[in-house]
Amino acid sequence: MCGIVGIYSKNKNVSYLIYYALLTLQHRGQESCGIVTRTENGFKIYKGMGLVTSVFHKGILNSLDGYVGIGHTRYSTTGKSSIENSQPIMLNFSLGKLAIVHNGNIANAYLLRKELEEKGQVFLTTTDTEIIAHLIIKNYIEEKDIVEAIKRASNILIGSYSLIILTDEFLIGVRDPYGIRPLCLGMDNDTIILASENVVFDVLDKNFIRDIRPGEIFVIDKDGNYYSYYLNKKRNAFCAFEYIYFARADAMINGISVYKVREKLGEIMARKDTVIADFVSPVPDSAIPYAIGYSNYRGIPYRESLIRNRYVGRTFIMPKHSERKIAVRLKLNPIAHEIKDKRIILVDDSIVRGTTSRRIINMLKRAGAKEVHYRVCSPMIISPCLLGIDMPTKEELIASNKTVEEIRREINADSLMYLTVDELVEGIGLSKEELCLGCFTGKYPIDELESIIKLIPKDIFLYNK
Numbered sequence: 001m002c003g004i005v006g007i008y009s010k011n012k013n014v015s016y017l018i019y020y021a022l023l024t025l026q027h028r029g030q031e032s033c034g035i036v037t038r039t040e041n042g043f044k045i046y047k048g049m050g051l052v053t054s055v056f057h058k059g060i061l062n063s064l065d066g067y068v069g070i071g072h073t074r075y076s077t078t079g080k081s082s083i084e085n086s087q088p089i090m091l092n093f094s095l096g097k098l099a100i101v102h103n104g105n106i107a108n109a110y111l112l113r114k115e116l117e118e119k120g121q122v123f124l125t126t127t128d129t130e131i132i133a134h135l136i137i138k139n140y141i142e143e144k145d146i147v148e149a150i151k152r153a154s155n156i157l158i159g160s161y162s163l164i165i166l167t168d169e170f171l172i173g174v175r176d177p178y179g180i181r182p183l184c185l186g187m188d189n190d191t192i193i194l195a196s197e198n199v200v201f202d203v204l205d206k207n208f209i210r211d212i213r214p215g216e217i218f219v220i221d222k223d224g225n226y227y228s229y230y231l232n233k234k235r236n237a238f239c240a241f242e243y244i245y246f247a248r249a250d251a252m253i254n255g256i257s258v259y260k261v262r263e264k265l266g267e268i269m270a271r272k273d274t275v276i277a278d279f280v281s282p283v284p285d286s287a288i289p290y291a292i293g294y295s296n297y298r299g300i301p302y303r304e305s306l307i308r309n310r311y312v313g314r315t316f317i318m319p320k321h322s323e324r325k326i327a328v329r330l331k332l333n334p335i336a337h338e339i340k341d342k343r344i345i346l347v348d349d350s351i352v353r354g355t356t357s358r359r360i361i362n363m364l365k366r367a368g369a370k371e372v373h374y375r376v377c378s379p380m381i382i383s384p385c386l387l388g389i390d391m392p393t394k395e396e397l398i399a400s401n402k403t404v405e406e407i408r409r410e411i412n413a414d415s416l417m418y419l420t421v422d423e424l425v426e427g428i429g430l431s432k433e434e435l436c437l438g439c440f441t442g443k444y445p446i447d448e449l450e451s452i453i454k455l456i457p458k459d460i461f462l463y464n465k
């Protein structure tokens with residue numbers, strides 16, 4: 001996870017634009033956020049723990065003047081949740097300054113760090129992003145060419161990375177050669193924007209131009225000229241989970257409407273279902289389009305049975321288990337008089353540990369629901385994500401070692417159905433060869449990934465928050 005943005009403007013202070021962009025990308029990370037801008041007099045940086053609205057205020061944004069800058073909302077995968085690990089990461093070196101924001105996860109980070117430390121490299125953070133920054137800087141000092149430096153660094157990075165880099169000369173967007181995490185391009189006459197999701201362009205009233213292509217290095221110079229360069233080509237492997245849960249429903253990811261995919265997946269679930277119920281209800285808010293698709297296909301009324309407190313963050317991206325538990329109770333409340341004695345088809349986007357599903361089903365049953373039929377519009381998650389999404393270890397994933405019937409019993413549903421991997425692929429509308437489906441199949445698109453994992457001590461790899 002993580003939301004990233006970079007903005008170049010010919011004549012405007014960009015700090016407010018970056019602030020609004022980060023608010024738009026808040027769903028991608030809620031632990032910390034930060035902005036770096038570049039002025040004629042150097043770089044300015046401000047970072048803090050918490051939501052964008054609590055970290056930034058007018059005085060800070062006014063002080064971050066500059067015609068170009070980058071911003072980040074963080075959700076940690078590698079490196080604990082702390083102010084040192086918040087982004088942008090900014091480093092001084094002999095040729096100037098470099099600030100970087102990153103969405104993704106470098107699987108061989110531990111090994112690269114060990115190697116760099118043995119050569120005397122000092123690290124300020126425990127993130128994989130700082131490793132990327134050091135690799136780029138090292139190659140930049142040797143090559144004196146930032147694009148070559150990025151290419152050389154990319155040759156040894158194994159994992160997923162959408163990056164936005166700010167140097168004394170350039171604003172640069174990079175998407176890894178598999179295109180695992182999203183990054184897109186928007187602009188108008190005097191502004192160029194790189195952002196994780198195109199919704200940023202809607203909010204800032206700019207035109208969505210296109211996705212940054214897998215392996216593309218998109219360079220914007222001080223005069224607003226831009227150029228594309230490419231890393232060595234690999235197969236596309238867009239993250240399927242962006243469509244299921246992470247991206248906003250109003251986003252277009254890789255040219256495909258996330259809302260349409262979710263609606264279609266609800267229809268596909270309805271197509272194979274025969275259960276009898278009084279109404280269809282979503283687990284709010286992320287499952288709403290799925291439930292609408294399901295309801296339309298089967299002609300069963302759509303009703304809400306749970307009301308979400310919108311001022312509480314999404315539980316899945318809260319880092320500590322204890323926080324997630326409280327958040328479920330805080331954020332969902334059943335509408336008892338709507339539920340009493342009713343048979344409900346409850347539609348959800350996914351089940352990770354199963355604890356949230358069990359709590360929700362029990363909540364509905366305590367409120368008087370006669371039956372709760374749980375419909376999960378994604379396949380069973382059997383393997384952790386190694387490419388930038390924080391998921392529990394394999395042992396904690398409920399579907400990694402249980403059958404559908406065992407899961408049904410554990411979450412206390414009256415019936416339970418999932419989609420298959422083929423049905424998910426059909427709903428997204430891309431071929432299997434263009435997607436990463438690793439958490440559903442245990443097979444990841446990057447060949448070296450599994451051999452790398454075996455080399456890393458278990459307590460260090462990925463889950464070291």
Ligand code: SF4
Binds near residue numbers: 240241386438439
């Ligand atoms: S393993 Fe799953 S969550 Fe991770 S990148 Fe692949 S599809 Fe996305």
